[in-house]
Amino acid sequence: MSAKTELALVLAGVDKQFRQGKRSTQALTQLSVQVQRGRITGLMGPDGAGKTTLMRLAAALLHPDAGEVQVLGLDTRTQASLIQQQIGYMPQRFGLYEELSLRENLDLYADLQGLPDAERAARCAELLRLTALSPFAARRAGDLSGGMKQKLGLACTLLRAPTLLLLDEPTVGVDPISRRELWSIIQTLHGQGATVLVSTAYLDEAERCDDIILLDQGRCLAQQPPAAFTAPLAGHCWRVRHAGMHRRALQESLLTRPGVRDATLQAEGVRVLLAENPPQPAPDEDWQPQPPRFEDAFISLLSPPSTPGQPAPAMSTPSRDQRASDPVPRSSAVTVDGGMAPAPRAGSTQPPAATSSSEPVIEVQNLRRSFGSFEAVKDISFSVTRGEVFGLLGANGAGKTTTFRMLCGLLPASSGVLRVAGVDVRQATATARARIGYVAQKFALYGNLSTQQNLHFFASAYGLRGARRQARLAWAEQEFALTDYLGTNTGALPLGFKQRLALACALMHEPRILFLDEPTSGVDPLARRAFWRRINHLAESGVTIMVTTHFMDEAEYCDHLVLMSRGEVLAFGSPQAIRAQATTPDHPEPSMEDAFVQLIQTHESDSRQAA
Template identity: 50%
Template structure:
């Protein structure tokens, strides 16, 4: 076993009169390995990382980092570590090289050592071609790589990373993991904080936090063991999968479930005969020749099970939503040759697709590929250079007001008014969408009840927990009962339980005839879509169902690829060079 980089002994931390941010934690982080600091929003991950850096001290207990006590010797340990905060402080109006120069000054890197250090880090991060580019003009993945380079300017014995994968596409995420894994070969210890439980699978060890308490410490395989034999893949489904999943999630035998392309992934409760439980759950569904076969458990399956299961299949939001005519053959969202140029740069080039009523359509692509540009043109936030976009038959150029009234928009970054309360945000957006009088009052009251905003009604939006912010953003997007929902990375950074609650609402709304356009970097969320357009270098390089895209990259050696495998293979086949 490698020597410990960090020892935590009965650590507690509280802010004001709130519940403890950290509650009597003990654990260890080894050198030469990646330790995942895993848990939902508000679990205490960022607080623990800041304690590890010596930027804060615990209320009780002790933390030893690289042999230094964080209370008595913070300066000593800070000279030995690299730290990349969640919102890394790159200077967006400085170039890549100017940011490196600045951080070299701040870290006290000798002038004579800088050329070799810069050359190694630029090679390591594949940023050598972009030294003159402003940091603000980099894609999300490239910003994270630059942030990592700045954290590594003086080779640390310990590297602390606070959610470096948030908002980063699968290709850039793999690059980051490969870079960090290389560091451990020389004995560097790494703490990788994340709310993405698929990232936990890649760690050597995991510290799993929830509500400030340590729920699990050990290798990911030990966590998965708790649901071994209880995870099933259901195939042979006929008809629409979403209502079938909703019915299954209401069964007492079922702890969790998600859509996986044409199939479903179901976790049943504990017991001596899990096969009997899944057979009982699917009996009488009348959904085709269903087949339930055991499949390999994931860390996320075990985590949701540990917390008592998912939120169920009922959506109060959908229950009060109007039902739209799903037999109407006319598409709800249309892109015809959409093109956007910024000077001599073409961000989106001849994008064409149509989305019928009651479908989820996914726009996928690497950071900087053009999917956000396409998305913004279709929801009226960006005027196309050429081509046409329509929502519910309204042209986004000539009938923009009518088109916008037919759609609800949920932005990638929380875009509500932080200084307004929950109630004031609902009031404001209801007015923006033209609601008035008794109808406006009724919709605000109804959504407040559906999302249980009562305890938060007077709280400023900026102070809400992330899960409640997401509920509020969704409530504001649907307050006027739109025909289409535009969701731009809607669950980035939120925990698995909140994500499941969100998708329970979306799946149920789609069954009521709402049409959804979504961008996401979660490949499991891509599986929820009916169809996907994969955007790369501004062009649509693949269009089809998740199953069809995975089938395109299947080989005799890998006959059952994941959606992430398909994403990376299709981008590679399209000639992926570095991002630009």
């Protein structure tokens, strides 16, 4: 086989620009990368790096402005139809027909792809077995869980057994069990000879790839195997513990120290990435070396180094264009309930002031919700105290979003007690809503309105008037670094900026309680880190946070968790207590993801056997 035929995809000197009105965006700049046949290649990078543009060029849906794109030896400008007959492309939002059944969706896509009738039955049966969807073939697609929808989208993509499979964030928004199932399918396809190019926001998935292309601002920073990214960081990664300090306070302290590139909560301590080696522990700190991960390399290559003596970038994360030139935040405090909650100063070793109390601000007793004969939430009870970060976890379809919507007064409960901020939600819905902020799973922004228009709309919706309205609008623009995007339609914003805007809108009226329904789904790790520093400061200032997430590392930021399965509470407690329930002699230190998968799979297996 010649060197040319060993390559499934070649981009050589590719430029691609998009224009919207007077604004232009350079998506790719002189990009040259190659994807070898028979390998799984990961496509990584922050929001706006150019990953989706590269995918659409590889699918021959776009033409480059300059340079060449060859797919399976064919030129995308002149041989697009031949290319599309040999590839499979699953975009971020795969177009399922929700009113059709699972099997009817497969039949429709088989028609669209021209799959011969003689091959159709066997191929569909094979894909249903591969995705474990056979028992649900007659179910309406709109009634499938998020993970099942992703597997169905992948099955539709695979009807013609592609030589090259292009997957644009196939695991976004799905729970850890579904992610593992999707990767099992990808690896099975790879074992059958398929070449796979997959983009993802989950950096642990990089370890499953043979090769990684790392993009930033439309350029290739590096292309090499995962081990080549992590090797230079040997000796730079540590786990830090402090018996007398809360993990979130320890994390904040570490982030302000010179030489610390990253600090995230991990199990009983804080995982730290150092720019230099060795560490300089403070009194009563225990530092233990850790093997580097791809996530450490990602942060090291893409995050600006901290500036000694400057506040840590807690509240305003620079845009990708600002990262190199403006690493210092515009603000080091967040407004809560009319006051200012100061962020810890650089060099401080004191934990932020604790403001949580035993006062319950969310009370749920014997809550139920039925849709016809289907009971989505089954007699659940829990309470949340002031200033607490409370996590609601579960697989897709567990009832988390239904519970959230009832707590926010957006969906009536079938029965039970719901009290939020001292208000009975079932009796005084409007009063309860005025005391909460809500960031929906799909970001409830108006895509045809500009950033500024969205801010003004939500200010009006929350009843802000006069000087207070102007002050809050100015706060939102500055605090979330939105000034440069005020005239941009929300639909055109990168995902990280949509998240910022959604959070700014939810905090516009200074609520006492903030509900966050999978707020970081699909958002890159840099934006997720900045987001969680905001959340931590809000909690320390007395705001109660209730959050759902499919990122199990984010569950570590919670004070307490409820783990739901099939509408029921499966487990309740601190992250440490949840992990302890999954501890075994063979696995004495399970991660939160390990605990999630083990507890839910065991429960749902028992449920199926009982049925």
